[in-house]
Amino acid sequence: MADTIRFDDKVVVVTGAGNGLGRTYALQLAQRGAKVVVNDLGGSTDGKGDDRSAASRVVEEIRAAGGEATANFDSVATQAGGANIIKTALDAYGRVDAVIANAGILRDRSFSKLSQEELDIILDVHLRGTMFTVQPAFNWMRENGGGNIVMTASPSGLFGAFGQANYCAAKLGIVGMMRVMAIEGAKAGIKVNALAPTAATRLTATAGMSGEATEPKTPEEDPMSTGRVSPLVLALAHQSCPASGEIFNAGCGWISRAVVAVNEGVLLDDFSPEGVAAQWDAIRDPSRLTVPVDATDYWRMIQAKTGATG
Ligand code: NAI
Numbered sequence: 001m002a003d004t005i006r007f008d009d010k011v012v013v014v015t016g017a018g019n020g021l022g023r024t025y026a027l028q029l030a031q032r033g034a035k036v037v038v039n040d041l042g043g044s045t046d047g048k049g050d051d052r053s054a055a056s057r058v059v060e061e062i063r064a065a066g067g068e069a070t071a072n073f074d075s076v077a078t079q080a081g082g083a084n085i086i087k088t089a090l091d092a093y094g095r096v097d098a099v100i101a102n103a104g105i106l107r108d109r110s111f112s113k114l115s116q117e118e119l120d121i122i123l124d125v126h127l128r129g130t131m132f133t134v135q136p137a138f139n140w141m142r143e144n145g146g147g148n149i150v151m152t153a154s155p156s157g158l159f160g161a162f163g164q165a166n167y168c169a170a171k172l173g174i175v176g177m178m179r180v181m182a183i184e185g186a187k188a189g190i191k192v193n194a195l196a197p198t199a200a201t202r203l204t205a206t207a208g209m210s211g212e213a214t215e216p217k218t219p220e221e222d223p224m225s226t227g228r229v230s231p232l233v234l235a236l237a238h239q240s241c242p243a244s245g246e247i248f249n250a251g252c253g254w255i256s257r258a259v260v261a262v263n264e265g266v267l268l269d270d271f272s273p274e275g276v277a278a279q280w281d282a283i284r285d286p287s288r289l290t291v292p293v294d295a296t297d298y299w300r301m302i303q304a305k306t307g308a309t310g
Contacts, residue, residue: 007029011097011098014039015085021199028230044105081132086136087136103125106122107167142185142188148241151174195248198224228250260291
């Protein structure tokens with residue numbers, strides 16, 4: 001039996017915690033002893049408007065259950081907003097042990113019709129919003145013994161989905177940022193991972209999947225419950241998490257790791273496009289994959305294959 005995962009004396013910031021997945025993370029973190037900063041702008045699923053009641057309600061729920069929480073209503077999509085979210089944690093509790101960057105919206109449009117505005121708002125909330133919130137926490141953690149950061153990617157971002165070019169670009173951008181932060185934060189004890197969740201929320205309802213019921217269902221009642229994703233997120237946000245720089249999927253209770261891998265490939269001896277065309281099958285063959293640790297490791301793989309010294 002694994003040790004009990006507790007967050008006593010720990011301070012965790014959850015962005016977009018007024019609804020859906022973030023709300024479940026915040027409630028469960030508080031149940032396990034964390035002091036939680038519940039951030040939510042309270043807008044619509046396409047990022048319009050704001051409403052303080054979303055974050056306030058979750059803070060009230062946590063307090064009613066005997067937990068500790070503070071609301072923050074800033075948008076993650078500005079640098080000042082992100083900085084203020086982390087300042088809320090430091091002002092209220094004096095530290096920040098984990099950040100779950102979860103806030104998100106959708107503006108789906110097929111690629112041929114995608115407008116700059118639809119690209120910008122998605123990059124602002126997801127990619128820039130993650131950077132704006134996480135960077136001040138990362139810098140605090142660097143000076144104060146480390147911490148855990150969970151960034152939110154998406155199966156769409158990893159695998160592709162019709163009508164979500166803007167969203168996928170942002171989500172895979174978050175994965176790239178996460179890889180670098182894990183490398184740069186390692187010495188300071190900062191662990192950074194990405195989650196690709198699948199659960200019924202108001203956001204999935206807009207994308208044509210099943211949506212959240214008025215009262216979110218328990219993991220026992222509903223396979224699409226946010227409670228089947230949250231166990232992984234709490235484990236990633238805890239100091240005992242063994243992983244950093246990795247991507248995890250969680251949906252309906254199936255937890256898995258997604259990797260960016262390299263196949264066996266071929267060694268060209270005919271340095272022409274025809275030389276490539278002659279070997280398409282082997283070049284594309286996805287069996288026998290290797291997962292490079294980072295770009296330096298990949299360079300070592302090139303050297304080992306080719307004898308190049310560079
Ligand atoms: P949700 O709509 O239930 O919750 C997202 C929350 O983020 C909302 O409460 C919203 O007010 C808040 N938010 C939006 N923009 C914000 C901003 N600028 N600043 C602060 N708060 C803001 O959606 P859900 O499904 O819980 O999504 C959570 C995260 O998981 C998002 O990043 C989403 O892209 C991601 N995700 C969810 C999937 C799912 O199956 N539910 C699938 C893949 C990714």
